[in-house]
Amino acid sequence: MAVSFEDVTGELSTARKALLTGAEEAEEVLAALPGPADRTPAQREAAAAAKNTARQVRARFLAAHADAVYDELTEGRTRRPRLAELADAAAVAFPGLAPTAEQMAVERGRPQENKEGREIDQGLLFSRLLESPVAGPHLMDSMLLPTPRALAALTEFRRTGLADLGSVRVERRGTAAYLTMCRTDSLNAEDNRQVDDMETAVDLALLDPAVGVGVLRGGEMAHPRYRGRRVFSAGINLKALHAGDISLVDFLLRRELGYIAKLSRGLMVDHAGAWHSPTVVKPWVAAVDSFAIGGGAQLLLVFDRVIAASDAYLSLPAAQEGIIPGVSNFRLQQSAGARISRQIVLWGRRIWATEPDARLFVDEVVDTADMDRAVATAAERLDSAAVVTNRRMLRLSEEPPEALRAYLAQFAMQQALRLYSEDVIGKVTRFSRRD
Structure with missing residues (x-):
């Protein structure tokens, strides 16, 4: 791995570059493999390892810079974008942090068992934002605005x-x-x-x-x-x-x-x-x-x-x-x-x-x-x-708002992981065939 964890937790401009490098390394591995549905067990292990490494980079980046990320995306909390807008904006403003619109478009065209699981990276993003005592309450209040x-x-x-x-x-x-x-x-x-x-x-x-x-x-x-x-x-x-x-x-x-x-x-x-x-x-x-x-x-x-x-x-x-x-x-x-x-x-x-x-x-x-x-x-x-x-x-x-926010922060991450777990995919696939 060309990225050190120290790089992504340091000064923000340096951390951005390290974040992108970590994401690009993972994408190179995935690009060399067949699609998710056609991978051998060994290839699935290689894909999982690459994603896991990139997610460790993202997690450390957000641990150090979640508030800076949110402030940039909301112009110092003067804007109140909703979840989907935030996810798209994060992918543009911080390349490698969240899946791009193009990557998500590819995912949407696939059954659940054939996806790369890029929503897990969105779950990680929102989990860390909700954890923040600065970004979290602002985000929750923003979602209470009328559509x-x-x-x-x-x-x-x-x-x-x-x-x-x-x-x-x-x-x-x-x-x-x-x-x-x-x-x-x-x-x-x-x-x-x-x-x-x-x-x-x-x-x-x-x-x-x-x-x-x-x-x-x-x-x-x-x-x-x-x-x-x-x-x-x-x-x-x-x-x-x-x-x-x-x-x-x-x-x-x-x-x-x-x-x-x-x-x-x-x-x-x-x-x-x-x-x-x-x-x-x-x-x-x-x-x-x-x-x-x-x-x-x-x-x-x-x-x-x-x-x-x-x-x-x-x-x-x-x-x-x-x-x-x-x-x-x-x-x-x-x-x-x-x-x-x-x-x-x-x-x-x-x-x-x-x-x-x-x-x-x-x-x-x-x-x-x-x-x-x-x-x-x-x-x-x-x-x-x-x-x-x-x-x-x-x-x-x-x-109490703080207790609810703490729960939602964990929910964002754990629910994303559940969506792509083998047992859930197996259950919904069997349900669809039976029905």
Whole structure:
């Protein structure tokens, strides 16, 4: 290796050159090998060794220069780029630090098992930025800004009270915004598109001053097994994951730092009370029909009132899928404690709405026929200024920002590694063939 670790931890201009040299050495090894799907075991070992060495260089560079990197990318924290923009900008401003747009375009055209795993380098970048007490809070707050798509749709939504975003519909009824997940063919299994639609929908509900409370529910399905029935969520779309269409940045990280963070922490936007409360916060109701699996169950942990149909269940099949269930490992401790958290995450325990332990996650269980009434009652009762203020204080107690940031920093790295682990790739490949 031509690069010494001392070079990448020293003065920034010298470190930049060393960073690039380390990345180029790895790329030379990869370029001399067949594509990932065609490599022999020995060639796979050579590729892994080259990547590992380059990642050690990147890790040491970021350990010494993460704040300098972030300051340059954000012009001294005067700009607030989102995750995807930051990743692209880092690749340009600090060659060798993150995969280029061209490299990521090649990756996107491949099934998961045939990729080089360049998202691991993006995970490393965001892990180190989130770890920083300077860059991390700024980045998390930046992701609470409304999306350009939501701002463009806001005027029409305020006029009509309706927005059809594709996989999510938003309808204002009185002072409540009803968000309906409507991926009818996939049981509301999430992919990149639905994360974008969900964040836009959450933004609209939080931006509209006529909305006092938000409601999330699944729509009626076209899937043969559940045709005509409402379903909350089947979790991550495993077909999309096998096809290589689940993005670390645009799905797994954006989901946690974007719309779920906004459900929990609110929307950072200029408003009359910004001098004392910089985010616009509103209470949220979740209505669970049929089931909330994986990512669907994760969502329930940030809602203020969860109403479930009596035949519904929730589960977090993280061990079966092999990936990390978002921030659930952090939030479950608050809801259920360590023992039940392990039963759900590590053992795959399913919790039915009617069993006693369900009360740790669900506030009210009603017959399917009574769901509409129960949801409307909850929305009316939570639409209160006092609820908003107390909700804000409860959230601060439940999720201290620094503790959440520390978790997310580890999550960015560990989830990226999980995406490219042999067991996850094997599981999603078998799932795709079976289905």
